[in-house]
Structure formats: C-alpha cells, structure tokens
Amino acid sequence: MTDRALVVVRAGALTTVQDRGRPGYAHLGVPRSGALDGPATRLVNRLVGNPLEAAVLETTVNGCAVRPRSSVTVAVGGAPCPVTVDGRPVAWGAPVRVPSGALLDVGTVVSGVRSYVAVSGGIAVDPVLGSRSTDLLSGLGPARLADGMVLPLGTPDGIHARVDVAPQPAPPTELVLRVTLGPRDDWFTPEAVRTFTSGTYRVSSASNRIGLRTEGPALERALPGELPSEGMVLGAVQVPPEGGPVVFLADHPTTGGYPVIGVVCAQDLAAAAQAAPGTPARFVRTRSRLRPERGAGNRATSRNGPAPAHRP
Known part of the structure; x- marks a missing residue:
C-alpha cells in the first residue's frame, strides 16, 4: 500500500x-x-x-x-x-x-x-x-x-508557486457567449435567428458536463424534419424540437441530428462551466459564419444513411 x-x-x-x-x-x-x-x-x-x-x-x-x-x-x-x-x-x-x-x-x-x-x-x-x-x-x-x-498520487517534480494568492475571474453574474452562426442556421426562421442573438436566456438546472441547457424563447424552425446525424464540436449550439438552445460542453456526443444554429467561441466555455442555474445568458453574434461541408446540403444523407437524432 x-x-x-x-x-x-x-x-x-x-x-x-x-x-x-x-x-x-x-x-x-x-x-x-x-x-x-x-x-x-x-x-x-x-x-x-x-x-x-x-x-x-x-x-x-x-x-x-x-x-x-x-x-x-x-x-x-x-x-x-x-x-x-x-x-x-x-x-x-x-x-x-x-x-x-x-x-x-x-x-x-x-x-x-x-x-x-x-x-x-x-x-x-x-x-x-x-x-x-x-x-x-x-x-x-x-x-x-x-x-x-x-x-x-504521482511523485512531485516541481516547486509550487511562491505566491500569497492568485487572482481568478469571478463566476459570471451574466453569461455572455460569443457565437459564430452556422452551419445550420438556415434551418431556422430569420426571426428565430434574431431572437437567438438578441434575446435573454437563463441557465437551466438540467445542465451538466454534456451540455449547458438554457430556458427562454423557443427558436422556430424554417424546415421540418430532422437532419441525418453529423459531427458535433465543442461549443456547438444544438436546438432540439422544443426550441431551447443547448451548448455542448466537454462530454458532448461526437454526432447529433438536431440542427446546430451556431458555435460558441472556445474562450467563453470556461465561464459557461461556472454559470449557476438561473444565470442570465446571451448569445452575441460574431461577424463570421460557419457553412456546411461542401456537397452536404440540408437534405443530404450520410454514407450509411440517416442516423437517429441524439438528445443530450
């Protein structure tokens, strides 16, 4: 021992x-x-x-x-x-x-x-x-x-920092997440996209290491149905049928079938990890836009055919 x-x-x-x-x-x-x-x-x-x-x-x-x-x-x-x-x-x-x-x-x-x-x-x-x-x-x-x-425990191989205290950012009282639209923002009405980037949401108590769930105005789809499953990245904002944005965090699935309206800037995800339930949250649009992979198309199917949509 x-x-x-x-x-x-x-x-x-x-x-x-x-x-x-x-x-x-x-x-x-x-x-x-x-x-x-x-x-x-x-x-x-x-x-x-x-x-x-x-x-x-x-x-x-x-x-x-x-x-x-x-x-x-x-x-x-x-x-x-x-x-x-x-x-x-x-x-x-x-x-x-x-x-x-x-x-x-x-x-x-x-x-x-x-x-x-x-x-x-x-x-x-x-x-x-x-x-x-x-x-x-x-x-x-x-x-x-x-x-x-x-x-x-491992064996120490360094000398600890000689400081009295190290400044750290306070947890957010308002969560502001910079977001690049796409690749599937065209699955939503123009009004929904405006609501997403101008409305105020709140962090849901259902949030976990997989995703930060939000409560607030639902985002209306412009297209019916579901996408075939496609790759998901850290910070992807997936929108389930009920319309509430979900920000994918570190344990997120690698694929999903709900449309991704945007992707949150990686530098903002640490604050998302510290946002307590009830914290106001806003998505602020950046100038760039993500686009679907060439040839994918909104109606495209994957090589192995449609996969079931993932519910985080």
Whole structure:
C-alpha cells in the first residue's frame, strides 16, 4: 500500500478526475472530455508545481473531503468556496500544505458551480486513451468519486508557486457567449435567428458536463424534419424540437441530428462551466459564419444513411 494516495472521505454531489482530456478520437465516437474550466485547472496545477496536464479533482457545488496518506501541497480554485484542514480555515486560490492524515475539506461554493483541487504530483489513476479524465457520457476513465475510494498520487517534480494568492475571474453574474452562426442556421426562421442573438436566456438546472441547457424563447424552425446525424464540436449550439438552445460542453456526443444554429467561441466555455442555474445568458453574434461541408446540403444523407437524432 503506497503512502502517495488520497482517501476519499466525502465524495460530494459529483466529483470526478479531470485533465486536458483525450482529443483526437472523435472519429471513433469518443468525446474529448476533460476539465470544463481549463484556465482554473491550469492555474491550480501551477500553484502546486504540477505540469499543466496533471489530473485534478473537479467538484460540483458542494465540494469534497479527502485525507492524504502523506504530506502534500494542494490548491483549490475555480468556483470560490471555503477550504479547511482539520477544521481550520486555509487559503483558497493559493498553495496550502496538508500534513499526512489531515482532513482537507473543500466546502460548498459561494458562487459558481465547479471547484478544482490540484494535489502535488497529480492524481495518478490509470490513463485511458492517454487521459485520466472521467467521461460521464461514454463511461471511459475512472469512476466518479465515492466515499472510501483511494486515489493514487504521482511523485512531485516541481516547486509550487511562491505566491500569497492568485487572482481568478469571478463566476459570471451574466453569461455572455460569443457565437459564430452556422452551419445550420438556415434551418431556422430569420426571426428565430434574431431572437437567438438578441434575446435573454437563463441557465437551466438540467445542465451538466454534456451540455449547458438554457430556458427562454423557443427558436422556430424554417424546415421540418430532422437532419441525418453529423459531427458535433465543442461549443456547438444544438436546438432540439422544443426550441431551447443547448451548448455542448466537454462530454458532448461526437454526432447529433438536431440542427446546430451556431458555435460558441472556445474562450467563453470556461465561464459557461461556472454559470449557476438561473444565470442570465446571451448569445452575441460574431461577424463570421460557419457553412456546411461542401456537397452536404440540408437534405443530404450520410454514407450509411440517416442516423437517429441524439438528445443530450
């Protein structure tokens, strides 16, 4: 039994192991996955001296509690929350030394949704397809944390940042998502496209790692029926028949049959990961426009014929 490990005392509502994800396998139906708030993940890794690709813990709303079997340096970032070691308050957003056997408790968020916990050496679960990320859609990677689970740690190979505190952006009070229209905005009426880029939505409580769901004005279709399934990218805004835009996040499916009215700028997705239910959301149109692949056409079928539409 190694002493380079964490024992999970309180798993929290949804805590998973995440890193940069497993890009390059979409053609096999494997999502990228990875941490939803990339900047927060990179920062906490830097604070404890880890490489930027080291795996961390991603918590959801009410945090988690773990007990290291050896002395470690940790940093908590992302959504602000109280952090204690054996009941004593310690710094959030800064490196903290946790003695062997002490209880590190990451509490309920003050604002935002997801907090990130980096531990010196990184979470060293076995990688799958080059990544240690938990993928909730495909089931790849380690299981979500459960009470009593033991997580192995790697060997530290760096020096943690010598800072008192690291500034981090606050979770959004209004979510503004820059969006490039297309490739299927022509499946919607001109009025619907105007509504999409000028109306106000709210983040739905049904949002998860697969997609950020919104509540607000429904977008009316100009064309009936459904598309054959086609490739989906991170940030794609898919519109199901009920008309509410869904922004695809890290665990999104690689294909889908509902039309994509636009794609959100990648730099805005970290804020989407921290937008709590009820947060106002706006889609702001950029000047460019995505177009369907040449020869695809609105009525085209795939090489293997139409596939069933995906409901995220």
